[in-house]
Structure formats: C-alpha cells, structure tokens
Amino acid sequence: MIVAMTGRHAEAVLEIYRAGIATRQATFETVVPPWAEFSAARLPSHRFVAVAGSTVLGWVACSAVSRRPAYAGVVEHSVYVRPDAGGRGVGGRLLDALVESCDRDGIWTIQSAVFPENTASLALHARRGFRVVGTRERIGRLDGVWRDTVLIERRSPTVE
Numbered sequence: 001m002i003v004a005m006t007g008r009h010a011e012a013v014l015e016i017y018r019a020g021i022a023t024r025q026a027t028f029e030t031v032v033p034p035w036a037e038f039s040a041a042r043l044p045s046h047r048f049v050a051v052a053g054s055t056v057l058g059w060v061a062c063s064a065v066s067r068r069p070a071y072a073g074v075v076e077h078s079v080y081v082r083p084d085a086g087g088r089g090v091g092g093r094l095l096d097a098l099v100e101s102c103d104r105d106g107i108w109t110i111q112s113a114v115f116p117e118n119t120a121s122l123a124l125h126a127r128r129g130f131r132v133v134g135t136r137e138r139i140g141r142l143d144g145v146w147r148d149t150v151l152i153e154r155r156s157p158t159v160e
Contacts, residue, residue, distance in 0.1 A: 002097045005047040005059055010035040012056035013049065020080045025118045027078070028140050028147070045105060046075065048097045050090045057085040060094035062102070062110065073108035073159060079121075086120070095128045099154065108159040113139070113149035122150060130154045 005013060014035060020026035032038075047061035058081035065074045077098060081090045102110055114121050116135065130152045138146040
C-alpha cells in the first residue's frame with residue numbers, strides 16, 4: 001500500500017536512506033540528516049512510503065529545484081527501496097504515486113540525477129516514462145572520486 005509519508009515513518013525512511021547511502025551508488029550524500037532536516041527539504045504533498053503491514057518497504061519524495069517563479073513546476077525526486085524489497089515493484093508503485101500527485105498539482109517536470117552504474121534505477125525510470133536528458137561528466141566527487149550522473153526527466157502530458 002502507498003501512503004503519505006509522515007513523521008511516524010521517520011525511523012524506517014532514514015534507515016532505508018542510510019542503506020542507499022552505504023551502497024555509494026544512490027547519492028552523493030554520505031550522512032543521513034536528522035528527520036527535521038530531511039522532512040523540511042521535501043515537499044509535503046509529494047512524498048510517499050510503500051508499506052506492507054507495519055513495515056516500510058520504500059519511499060519517494062521530491063524537492064523544488066528553485067524558488068524562482070519560472071521553475072515553479074519543476075521538482076527533483078528520489079526513490080529508495082529497502083534492499084530486501086527490491087524486484088517486487090515497490091519502486092514503480094512509488095513513482096506512480098509521485099507522478100499522479102505531481103500531475104494533479106501542476107508540476108510539469110520531475111527530474112533526477114542517477115549514477116550511470118545504477119542501472120536498476122535507470123531502467124525503473126525508463127519504464128515509467130522518464131527520458132535521459134544527458135550525462136553530466138565529473139559533476140561531483142564521492143569519497144574523493146569524480147562521478148558522472150545521468151540527468152533524467154519526466155514531462156507531464158497533462159500540464160500545459
């Protein structure tokens with residue numbers, strides 16, 4: 001079941017994020033922030049968790065890319081799934097919920113930057129209508145090593 005992410009999910013969401021960080025294939029972040037900081041950085045209407053019983057299997061959330069009015073309909077998102085819940089469609093259901101909420105609220109572009117080695121994430125996004133915009137070479141360093149990212153986006157077919 002997909003439900004709105006709230007503070008009651010904080011511990012599980014941050015643990016899933018910690019597991020993603022540990023892979024060094026999901027984000028440039030190296031430390032999990034406190035819940036208040038994590039929550040404040042994400043749009044309340046566009047963050048969800050996948051749950052089975054009382055277990056959080058994954059989460060998706062997005063942040064505004066800019067405060068400038070021209071970019072009011074552009075968000076950057078992240079989707080994370082527990083390592084033991086991969087391959088069960090959790091990420092797809094989370095992305096579907098995010099896309100639906102963004103389309104409903106007039107968001108015209110959902111974007112993300114994915115490490116090229118994260119082929120599972122790139123395939124998941126392609127199946128959900130995201131396209132590759134391009135590769136940003138040596139865009140940042142992780143553990144002192146230059147890393148590329150693949151910029152992906154989904155343009156809403158309903159927002160004009």
